[in-house]
Amino acid sequence: MNSTLFFPETDTEITLTNESAPQTMPPSVGRLHNVDAKRLVNCDTVDVNQLAPLKYSWAWEHYINGCNNHWMPSEVPMGRDIELWRSDKLTDAERSVILRNLGFFATAESLVANNLTLAIYKHVTNAECRQYLLRQAFEEAIHTHAFHYICESLALDEKAVFNMYREVPSIARKDEFEMRLTEDVLSEDFSTKTPEGLERFLTNLIGFYVIMEGIFFYSGFAMLLSFHRRNQMTGIGEQIQYILRDETTHLNFGIDLINGIKEENPGLWSPALQARMIETIRTAVELEIAYAEDCLPRGLTGFNAGQFRDYVGFIADRRLERIGLPIQYGTKNPFPWMSETIDLGKEKNFFETRVTEYQNGSALKWD
Ligand code: FE
Numbered sequence: 001m002n003s004t005l006f007f008p009e010t011d012t013e014i015t016l017t018n019e020s021a022p023q024t025m026p027p028s029v030g031r032l033h034n035v036d037a038k039r040l041v042n043c044d045t046v047d048v049n050q051l052a053p054l055k056y057s058w059a060w061e062h063y064i065n066g067c068n069n070h071w072m073p074s075e076v077p078m079g080r081d082i083e084l085w086r087s088d089k090l091t092d093a094e095r096s097v098i099l100r101n102l103g104f105f106a107t108a109e110s111l112v113a114n115n116l117t118l119a120i121y122k123h124v125t126n127a128e129c130r131q132y133l134l135r136q137a138f139e140e141a142i143h144t145h146a147f148h149y150i151c152e153s154l155a156l157d158e159k160a161v162f163n164m165y166r167e168v169p170s171i172a173r174k175d176e177f178e179m180r181l182t183e184d185v186l187s188e189d190f191s192t193k194t195p196e197g198l199e200r201f202l203t204n205l206i207g208f209y210v211i212m213e214g215i216f217f218y219s220g221f222a223m224l225l226s227f228h229r230r231n232q233m234t235g236i237g238e239q240i241q242y243i244l245r246d247e248t249t250h251l252n253f254g255i256d257l258i259n260g261i262k263e264e265n266p267g268l269w270s271p272a273l274q275a276r277m278i279e280t281i282r283t284a285v286e287l288e289i290a291y292a293e294d295c296l297p298r299g300l301t302g303f304n305a306g307q308f309r310d311y312v313g314f315i316a317d318r319r320l321e322r323i324g325l326p327i328q329y330g331t332k333n334p335f336p337w338m339s340e341t342i343d344l345g346k347e348k349n350f351f352e353t354r355v356t357e358y359q360n361g362s363a364l365k366w367d
């Protein structure tokens with residue numbers, strides 16, 4: 001069987017025989033560069049190997065943004081953290097808060113990376129979104145690297161830190177919640193072509209971008225950054241700031257993707273699905289509050305577990321709004337300094353350690 005390629009600019013048809021056709025050429029190739037035919041999911045007509053012309057410029061912007069924020073964990077100095085960790089200046093409660101949060105993040109980043117590459121990537125049928133997903137996947141690898149680097153620097157028991165997601169119930173419950181969503185999309189008969197399948201796919205996206213990266217990470221960010229605010233564990237704090245900046249882009253991309261799929265598939269975002277998503281987010285909020293209370297059994301300077309109930313509700317409301325759902329909590333942000341932290345441009349005087357305006361290539365010196 002021969003396939004025909006049509007080049008609209010030249011009105012030329014080229015017939016490829018099976019022998020000359022590249023093996024990766026999908027049989028459905030028709031008009032090339034038909035931008036309007038691009039679709040975020042279930043696109044059968046546009047070759048996903050052809051990035052340009054772009055249709056979803058937001059995906060490309062997130063990609064460029066991610067590249068401009070490139071950083072490596074090993075470039076963050078850890079000397080002061082090592083000194084403090086070895087000293088007797090941290091209480092047992094403070095050490096336990098740090099360890100629990102490292103334990104959560106150490107594996108959570110891998111769960112996100114695996115969901116991204118094994119569950120999401122295959123079903124997103126658009127080249128510019130895939131370009132972003134590849135960048136994000138690398139950033140998740142860098143984040144896992146950061147927690148490994150922190151463990152190594154502080155000479156922590158890595159086996160214990162990386163196994164907490166099996167051993168600490170409040171971590172295990174958050175991760176099980178996410179892993180179920182990954183399995184839903186990994187099953188062999190899964191397809192986004194049925195309305196039920198597409199709903200499951202959207203649920204996975206909301207579960208990872210909105211809940212995992214948008215809610216489950218935030219108590220941990222606040223707890224770890226609170227040390228940085230007191231000028232303690234500033235190496236960990238600096239890495240968390242870089243991670244938080246990356247995660248902000250992941251969340252923004254995820255929300256654009258979720259809302260884009262909703263727009264392109266009228267009927268998908270039904271009142272029933274919206275109600276289910278509100279319930280799912282409410283369940284996640286309870287898991288996150290339980291996690292924060294578990295991390296702070298004896299309190300921590302400047303914090304009590306009750307504030308996390310307000311904080312997680314506040315964060316969840318912001319996420320709900322962005323995917324077009326009604327807010328559920330109406331709580332105030334008890335940690336306004338966290339919003340300042342997200343905008344690293346303002347950070348320079350706020351935190352006293354080095355904060356690099358990281359642009360790619362800035363680390364290259366030829367002397
Ligand atoms: Fe991450």
Ligand code: MN
Nearest residue numbers: 112213247250
């Ligand atoms: Mn992420």
